[in-house]
Amino acid sequence: MKIVLAYSGGLDTSLALSWLQRTYDAEVIAFCADLGQSEDLAEARSRAERNGAAKVYVEDLRHEFLARYAFRAxxxxxxxxxxxxxxxxxxxxxxxxxxxxxxxxxxxxxxxHGATGKGNDQVRFYAGITALDPGMRIISPVLEWDLHTRAAQIAYARTHGVQTPAFKSSPYSRDTNLWGSSVECGPLDDILLAPPEEVYTATVSPESAPEDPELVRLTFERGVPTHLDGEALGPVELVERLAERAGRHGVGRIDIMENRLVGLKVRGVYESPAATVLYEAHRELENLVLERELFQYKAEMGRRYAQLIYDAKWFTGLRTSLDAFFTDVQERVGGTVTVKLFKGSVTTVSRSSPHSLYHPDYASYEAENEFDQRAGEGFSYIWSMPARVAGLRRGGASWT
Structure with a gap:
């Protein structure tokens, strides 16, 4: 039997690599996706080879991840x-x-894969794999084995000579890539307490951030960021540079009570410095170039799209159809937005676009402009007609 394992190089997948070989008498191929995580992937490859992997794939998927997944979101x-x-x-x-x-x-x-039965990832891997190859067998070692304590894992590793990363005393569970990181478990399970400063690795405390704000200029084409401060950059370099600058100002910290796909409420602590800035700038640019009804309807569809992503429904017709809608909407979402980073906040300070729907001659309250003030009464009369008719029906009765 031959098995391909989604391998991170961490403790669980290092054990899984050995466990799969023994339990299924299998030839195991390790696949590690480089998504910009902080782990040493060269060491992870070496560890997989020492643990008997028949072959090891370590693939740089950072550009594809940003261009085809994160930027679509x-x-x-x-x-x-x-x-x-x-x-x-x-x-x-x-x-x-x-x-x-x-x-x-x-x-x-x-x-x-190494996902647990309690989180969302088991569903995401299962749903994705099944959609792409319904006949493919899916094995979840963590759901099958009895290595549910740190002591049992250490004992298994020692008994079978499994090379693992150093056993750390940290109580936290982390997941990191270019777009952001998540931290769970340990002291974070006590929702009465603020997250300890030690959980954050990509952002400084807003209180200790620089006393002077920093301006960042972002240019978008068809809704995708293409320039940082006027310099054309590919997705990976743009996100890396922006994350470093935003993180230096404490931007991108998120602490939420999250409704998991499996039905549990959990506390999630996240760091997404680059995404926080890009979403702010992109939203402001959309508000400049999209008419009100489209802007508001698109926001509703964006929430639906987020639910699809979270709920493991990426490989569905609804997701691809929504992508077609967003692609059409984004044709006019081009221009430049300048934001201010300061003490954990990101604030838009200017925006411009060749597709701008802002017309100062109409929007200004100055006396000399193009807007016909006399039209206001007729518009207000027609707009309030439902309220007028309802008021007549009530016969003057007050609202409660």
Whole structure:
């Protein structure tokens, strides 16, 4: 039997690599997606080889992740429950896609992942893999084995000579990529307490951020960021540079009570410095170039899009149809927005676009302008007609 394992190089997937070989008498191929995480992927490759992987794939998918997944969510202004930019959620369809592609190339009969049964990722991997290859067998070692304590994991590693990353005393569970990071468990389970400063790795405390604000100029074409302070940059470099600058000002910290797909309420602490800035700038640019009805309707569809991403429904007809809608809307979303970074906040200070619907000659309250003030009474009369008729029907009775 041949199995392709989604391999992070961490403790669980290092154990899973060994466990799969022994439990299924299988040849295991490790696949590690480079999405801009902080781990040493060269060391992860070496560890996989030492633990008996038949082959190891370490693929740089950062550009594809941003261009085809994160930036699609940005174009949609998709934010789960109004706060979470879904860095982890957006990466799972891409990992699932490559798992299936590698399994087909290698003639594997199954794929495996290290997600637990309590989180969202087990559903995301299962749904993605099944949509792409309904006949592919999916193995979830963490759901099958009995290594549910740190002591049991250490004992297994020692018994079978499994090379693992250093066992750390940190109580936190982390997931990181270019678009953001998530932290759970440990002291964060006590929702009466503020997150300890130690949980943050990409942003400084707003209180200790620079005393002087910093201006950042972002240019968009068809809803996609293309320039930072006038310099044309590819997605990876633009996001990396922006994340560093925003993080230096404490921008991008999020602490929410999150409704998980599996039905649990959990506390999620996230850092998304680049995404926080890009969403602010993109939304302001849309408000400048889209008429009111389209802007408001698109916001509703953005919320629906976020729900699809979070709920493991990337590979669905509704998602692709919504993408077609957003692609059409974004044709006019081009221009430049300048934002101010200061003490954990990001604020738009200027915006411009060749497609701007702002017309100062009409919008100004100065006496000399193009707007016909006399038209206001007739407009107000017609607009308030339903209220007028209802008032006549009530016969002057007051509202309660």
């Amino acid at each position: 940005l174009r949609a202004d998709a934010v789960y429950e109004g706060k979470y930019f879904m860095a982890a959620s957006l990466s799972r369809p891409l990992i699932a896609k490559r798992l299936v592609e590698i399994a087909r190339e290698e003639g594997a009969q199954a794929v495996a």
